[in-house]
Amino acid sequence: MNKTIYFLLLFILLASDAVCSVEQKVSLTLEEQNYLKEKKEIRMCVDPDWEPFEVIDKDGNHVGIAADLIALAAGRVGVSIKLMQTKTWKETLSLSKAQKCDILSFVNQTPERDKWLIFTQPILSDPNVLITREEHPFVGDLHGLNNESVVLPFGTSMLERFSKDFPNLQMISVVSEADAMKMVSEKKADMTVRSLIVAAYIIKKEGWFNLKISGQPQGYENDLRIGVVKNERLLRNILDKGISTITPIEREAIINKHTGLTVKSGIDTKSVIYVVAGLFAVIGLIVLSNYFLRTKVRLEVAKNLKIKEELYAKTKQAEIGNLIANISHQWREPLSKLSSINLMTIVKIKMGQNIEKEWLLEQSQTVENTIDFMSHTMQNFLEFYKKSSVMQKFSAIESVEGVLSIIETKFIDHGIKVSLQGNEILMIEGIKNEWMQVWLNLLNNAIQILVERHTPNPIIAIKIDAHSISFCDNGGGMSYEQSSGGLGLPMCREIVSKYGAVFELKNIDSGVCASVVFNNIA
Secondary structure, three states, X not given: XXXXXXXXXXXHHHHHHXXXXXXXXXOOOHHHHHHXXXXXXXXXXXXXXXXXXXXXXXXXXXXXXXXXXXXXXXXXXXOOEEEEOXXXXXXXXXXXXXXXXXXXXXXXXXXXXXXXXXXXXXXXXXXXXEEEEOOOOOOOOHHHOOOOXXXXXXXXXXXXXXXXXXXXXXXXXXXXXXXXXHHHHOOOOOEEEEEHHHHHHHHHHHOOOOEEEEEOXXXXXXXXXXXXXXXXXXXXHHHHHHHOOOOHHHHHHHHHHHHOOOOOOOOOOHHHHHHHHHHHHHHHHHHHHHHHHHHHHHHHHHHOOHHHHHHHHOOHHHHHHHHHHHXXXXXXXXXXXXXXXXXXXXXXXXXXOOOOHHHHHHHHHHHXXXXXXXXXXXXXXXXXXXXXXXXXXXXXXXXXXXXXXXXXXXXXXXXXXXXXXXXXXXXXXXXXXXXXXHHHHHHHHHHHHHHHOOOOOOEEEEEEOOOEEEEEEOOOOOOOOOOOOOOHHHHHHHHHHHOOOEEEEEEOOOOEEEEEEOOOOO
């Protein structure tokens, strides 16, 4: 066995170990625990006929990708779910609007649904594609079509959005996904719009090989969430905690379990090989580095003084878990993009379509750019978590930007705007990782306050001048002694004072400012 194969196998084994290591019970607040005790069980309505996402089978069980993902998230927060059986999606929507269901399982957020639901973070993202008959030309712009018919299931988000956005198209509503695909196959409609996963699965299952993917409308992706009735915000927050623990590897395993879309050996297409090899290699490198990091952290902690042991012992396992969780969170979107490209390529191959050179080059470039992004964020993670005792001079603004890239998705998920005004002249001397820990703690403190207080238009303003760095939020202020996340404010003060700088906290009109002042910089 050559070294390349050996290390790839080692990467895969370590990846499995890493996934298991983050399998843990989610911590709930006392209010959340009491809520679940009083509620006892959560009533859930689902789409009874949406393969492979979800169906209610002949025995009355909820099965499919959505069923497995929701069960995984609910199990990790201790939520007991009761299935409310329905026969059609129309009946499901009626029950949900009448508040006879606490949650609606797997839906896109739309203005119409905002009237009676609030939504969790996405539990699965998947692009929508245009499905036409084989002879239909490629569709680059739906606005350029004249009077063509689009068939969609009643009550779906795509029917709602397409009816509004494309008055040039004739909209036809039917009961089920299968009905829509059948009408296109039988020339009773020109096209339908379906999730890529659903399209690939149904074409394969039903043998509708006179159908093809003829385009991907931009801005109409499926960000599938759990809809929660409006008066149950606490339930939404609990479910969000469960969803945040699901890793991309777990999502991929569940999708593969229900679709069976795998690449068979002997397929000669460089893009597929590139995607698969790239994913395994990059993920493997991250996990391997984390394995060595974990070992080194344990050895270093044992050598520290008693005060260091008390501070670090409480967070040692948390930081390792956070590393894996943050990487998973940060890579959610790029992994979804790579998976989508892979699935589209598989569909083309399975349907016997020619893979055009221009399309292949475009997809390969997207893969290349995505892997470059993942490699860059990987380096930032490793640089931050790697134990170091090297004293060096480094750019203040570059170290702050490195931390921002590590937790970028937190800002996106919570709608937090970050502004950075930087003086590139400021150079800091010390152990770079320790200073990055300070920036991370101050940003996490600000994020927690903004999220807990549901601050409208949340913002974190970072300003770097010749002698100081400040992190200011509009969360309404906090106690100077409040500690939040990572090693907390006491450790920030200790690190800052170690290098002769001053750590300051002060309330301002809209929130709080945490500042580091460098008195020893000329």
